[in-house]
Amino acid sequence: MNLKMNRLYMKIAIGIMLTAIVFVCAAFSTFSQKNEPMETISLEALYITYESAEELDEADLILIGTPTSDFSDREHKTSYYADGSLQDFYTLTEIEVDKIIKSPNDFDLKESETLSIIEPVGMIELDGTKKITIDEYKEMEKGEKYIIFLNDNGYGQYSVINNDLGKFNLDSKSAKSEKSLSKNSAITLKEDVLEKYSEFIE
Structure with a gap:
């Protein structure tokens, strides 16, 4: 037993x-x-470029905030033409707003609330899951604080302007510490931005 x-x-x-x-x-x-690491496809595109903090200040909305989720967990949008070729793509990134530096008169959002913004990067299924981006744009990282420059896209949403140089990581305030700032002009632009908005940056 x-x-x-x-x-x-x-x-x-x-x-x-x-x-x-x-x-x-x-x-x-x-x-x-x-x-x-996800395989990345980078596409070329035409977009308006801004070469100084003064020019970036023309953005409709300027804020300091932090993404609340990992890139893979965000909402990725894609659209296709009738023949199946890719038409458009982007990612909706939820940002917890820390400070609003500039906003339209009718902008109704308080600090510490969240805002969903558009980044020129996405995910597609093409022989597996791949990241697709415009001119090597690097998505914002969860938990990192950024100063972000955005324009109204005409449909009630706000998009990052100036591609990779329309947002700057404030948790690494040294301009030389960011991989995306590989050119002297990009380093100079970040330094210009940090100086211009220093009163808003802790």
């Missing part, structure tokens, strides 16, 4: 251990896939 019971308990213990191993392996696999 005791022998049978011991065997039963052993089978149950083995079953529990196998279930736990499968669960851990699945969780690790999901974690690895989420943190694995």
Whole structure:
């Protein structure tokens, strides 16, 4: 009797251990896939460029804020032509607003509230999931604080202007510390922005 019971308990213990191993392996696999660098496709596009903080100050909306979610968890939008070719793409990034530096008269949002903004980057299914971006635009990172320059797109939403040089990471205030600032002109622009808006930046 005791022998049978011991065997039963052993089978149950083995079953529990196998279930736990499968669960851990699945969780690790999901974690690895989420943190694995995504293949990126960069497309060229025409857009208005701004070369100084004074020019960026023409933006409809200027704010300091922080993305609230990882890139993969954001809302990615794509549209296609009738023949199946890609027409448009973007990502809606939820920003927790820390400070509003400039806004339209009818802009109704308080500090500490969230705003969904448009970034020129997205995700598509093309032989697997891939990131697609305009001129190597780098999406804003969750938990990092940025000063962001945006224009109304005419449909009640706000889009980052000047591509990668329409937002600047304030958690790395040294202009030379950002990978996206590879040119001297870009470094100079960030330094110009930090100086112009220094009273708003802690």
